[in-house]
Structures are given as structure tokens and as C-alpha cells.
Amino acid sequence: MPKPFTPKVVTANALIEGDVIYLTNSGEWSRRHEDARLFTEEAPAEAALSAAALQASEIVGAYLADAEATPKGPKPTHFREAFRATGPSNYAHGKQVDL
């Protein structure tokens, strides 16, 4: 049996800066995880990913990442995505200070 679909966001890296970005409800890209559109069904998630992959002059390496809904917006469920959403743990660099 295929695994049940778990909620996901579309994420990628920005072409010029290389930093982590998320696809929002309005189809724009945001630096903040909580702005991301949370897909609860597989077909629209895959469609959004395919559409994102066409924006080659803005983004690199789009993929679907697991996330969960919270009152403040989607939150990563895996530690790798949590690090991507905040920055490295050895310095106050990246999103944890830039945003």
C-alpha cells in the first residue's frame, strides 16, 4: 500500500543568494517557512512543484518537504527542514538573524 500523503510545502533555494525559499499561497516565494502554502493533498502539491521547477531563472532545486499546520503557519516536522528554516547552530547567521 502506498504511504498516506502527509502535508507538505514547496521549498527551493534562491538562484542568486542561494538561501532557502518557500512557495506561498499567492504563488510568490518567501524566505519564511510560516508564509508557505501547506498542501494537504498530493495532486496540487505535485502540480505546484512542477510549476515551480519551471522558474529556473529564480530558483534552484525545488522539492516537497514535510510540514505541519500551526496557528502561526506551517512548521517543519523534520530536523533538516528546521535547520533550513533557521540557519546553522554554531553562529547566529542565516535566517535566525536575517529575518
Next chain:
Amino acid sequence: MYSYTDFDEAFVRNRVSQFRAQVERRIDGSLTEDEFKPLRLMNGLYLQLHAYMLRVAIPYGTISARQMRQLAFIADKWDKGYGHFTTRQNIQYNWPALKDVPDMLEALADVQMHAIQTSGNCIRNVTSDHFAGAAGDEVADPRPYAELLRQWSTDHPEFQFLPRKFKIAVTGAEADRAVIRAHDIGLQLVEQNGEIGFKVIIGGGLGRTPMIGKVVREFLPEADLLPYCEAIVHVYNTLGRRDNKYKARIKITVHENGIDTMRELIEARFAEIRPEFTGVDQEMLAAIKAQFATPALREGDVAAYEAAREMDPVFRAWADTNLTAHRDADHAIVTISIKAHGKTPGDATSDQMRLMADLAEEYAHGELRISHEQNVILPHVHKGDLPAIHAALKAAGLGTANIGLASDIIACPGMDYCALATARSIPIAQEIATRVDELKIEHEVGELKIKISGCINACGHHHVGHIGILGLDRAGVENYQVTLGGDGTQDAAIGTRMGPGFSAEEIVPAIERLMLAYLELRDAPEETFLATFRRLGDAPFKAALYPESEARNAA
């Protein structure tokens, strides 16, 4: 030190302008990422978790004061004011923007540096003994051979699309400080009947299938170096597997075909191509060797050194751990620890880089080295200058006296930066170092190499750590496996996995238990952790790692 010829200069400049045009075409949309990726990798540019990462080659770990200052300048201008020295003697910048990378490469070219072949399935930066040219125990300086190999391998038309990456290390001494047995080709300079040549080892490597290299030729005459290496890479290029990335390294080719078959094929190819090498390479080697002459070492008394040892216990502790015998008795090799307790292993700020460059210029003939253990070396220092150097280092947070001790940890960037990582390495290294400093036990524990990798690719060399730590993702949680008894020297050995992994919270106490158990178990203070492990085997160390199961078994 080697200085670029007009050919080198033109080659590097040409590559910079080529890459500048490629970046422009990527940004304006003419190139897709699939088209651009192999081009950026050829120039050392990765896309990591939070940003791009530029990996700059420091060939065989040798760098001038002027080059070190330029690395600091680049860190300030286009990055966040620091750089990360790696286990392949490179430096990595963690935060460049794509549009700035051509300018960074141009700035590198200004000081005869580049990022060529620091990534991709080609022959990578040739590494060497960081004490080369200064150590008392070497047959000859290995760096001229490393430079010759660099020139030969750069843009070599036959070897642009190897099955997988290919790493060469060269050492001049029996005491292996360059981990040559964990390389695709390991070369050791040896002397036979008054003639210089190489012991040639192939098929070593770490990663998911760690292997200790095997000797393919006991003695290779010096003049046969390039044709023989070309024969090895040719056989690998032909025979190496392209069907499975995890079986593509030469260690698997050697493992599957056997060293004897490999030797036959290599010797046959060598016989075929040897006549094509008419001696031009040897002329070039002679010219390269002339550039690696030992600097004119100064004379003078070493009273200041003896006095500082006598008077200053902090200096004495540093001298005991961070100095290595130079071949001239009045000189010393200084290892500057880039492993202050609690800091990121291998990271130096731009200010620290500039200070080290200043010290190299003032006291050490303008030369520095980067070690695969992620420290910086001043190779030729008169002992009379050591107190002044130590004072300057101490003031800049670079005076840590821990070389070869428990807090001198190799750690890969791990999941704090690396897109391939499965767990973090840096915080584990920071916590272990902080803990041993709190306990004040590392000088008592003595020589202990702890090496941490944040994934199975083993950039942190955990397989050859006396204590190896491998970070994995176990069901969405960071988990750390411990291996013991690894060794990266001439007595190379792959560590043995002890048992179930530890959580991020449990791993530091587990390492502490290992160190305390060792202090109880050793015969005498002279018996190192590794020697004690070799004498006693797994059992007492497992008992220290897993006290609960020990208690259960006893009940």
C-alpha cells in the same frame, strides 16, 4: 613555494572569465540548472543548505602570508568574515552569493589561487604532509611531486569524466601524516640503494565502504611517477563502475578485481605509455624542486625559549603539545590550533587569518600550511621567536594547547551547512571540547584523535579516528554511532562499530565515559588510548559505553 608560470597565470585567468560568462548566462536564464551545475562544480561552487559554498584549493596545504591575507579579504568582502579549513587542506566559504563568485575567483587568481577541480568526478586537490620540507623524518620534500601531479591532473583530457572523484596524497616520511592509505592513490617517498622513488598504494578510501589501500608497487623510480599514475587512473577510468555511484570509487574496482589483476593491467598500460614521457616532466620537476628549497634558516641562541619554558607554565603546556621537531635543532614546527574549546573546528576569522599571515611574515619565512586535521602550521620557526609568537596567538584566541589531544577534533560541516549531511557534527565537537576543558583531563588522557562525520560519506574521517563518531538520521532524530580503534597513520586501521547509536544528548557523556574508562584501563600513562584499545579489545570499552546492558548482564 611554487610561483605561477605565465602558462598557469593565463590558464587560471581564462577559467575565471569563462566562469564569469557562465554565471551571467545562468542568471539571465540562458542556462538551466542542469546545464550549469557541472560547470559550477568544476569551479568549486556547491549549493548547500543555507547558501552557496565556494571550496578553494590550497594545493598540498601550502600557502603564503600574502595568500592568507587575500583569503581574509575575500571572507570580509564577500562572505561573513571567516573561512572553514577542511580535511582536504582546502578552505570553504559558506555564504557567497552567486553573482559575486566570479569576483571571488578573480581575487584568488590575483594571488595565484583557484577553486578548479575541488569538486566533481575528476582528480581533486593533491594533499600532502603538512610538515613537508620541515620534518626531520622525511626522505625528501613531497610537495614538488604534489605540484607536478597537480599540473598533470589539471584539465587532463583523459580524466575529465572519471567514474567518481579521485584523490591523491603524497608523503615524504614513513610516519604518515597525510592519511595516504585512505586515498585513491597514496604515494610515499622512499629511498632504495641511494635512489629516490615511491611506494605506491591504491584503493584506499573512507565513505560508506571504508578500505585501507593496498600496495601496488613497492618501489617506483622517481622519473616514472606521472606515467605510472596515468596508468592507474587509465585502468580505473576503463574498469571503474559507472552503473552504481556507491561502487564507483577505485577502492571498489580494486576490491572487485583484486590487487593482482589491477597490478597486471596497470603495469601493462604503464609499459605502453612510458615511452611517451620523454623527460619534459622531469625538466619541469627540476624547476619545481628549485622553488621548494628550504628557506635560509637563521642562527641565534634559543635562550628566550628556554627561559619562557622555565618561567611560564602556559607557554610550556603549549610548547609541549603544539611544537614538532624541525630538522634543524634550533627551529621548531608550530601548529596553531584552530580548535579553541567550544569553537567550530577549522574556522578562522579574517582577523585571525591576518594575524597568522603577519606572524608567518615576521617569523616564519612568509609560509603557512593547512593540515588535514584543520589546523594551521608555521613550518620554520626559530625557537628564540616562540615566546613572541605564543603571546600574539594567545591574544587572538589562537593559543590553545591541544594539538593531538581530545579537543583537537576533526569535524565535517555536518547538517549545519552540508546538503548531504544526515546529522550535525559541529555542535557535538563543540560540546565534547567544552566538556574536556571543564574536566581538565585532556592532558592526562594524552594522544586521542576524535573524528566526527555528519554522514556516511565520512569527510570527518570517523573511520580512522581513535574514537569515531558518525551522525545519522534515525527515524527523524539525530543519532550518533561510535567506532573505536581507527587509525589514519602508517598503521592504518578502520575503527570497529561498538553498538547502538546515541542521541545528541547522550553522545557527549558516552565519550566522557570512554575517556574515564581508558584512564582506569591503561597500563601506564605512556600507553595511549589506541594502544590500550588494541591490547584489551572491545569489551571493557563497550562496558563503559553501555553501562545499563553491562548491569543487566551481571544481574
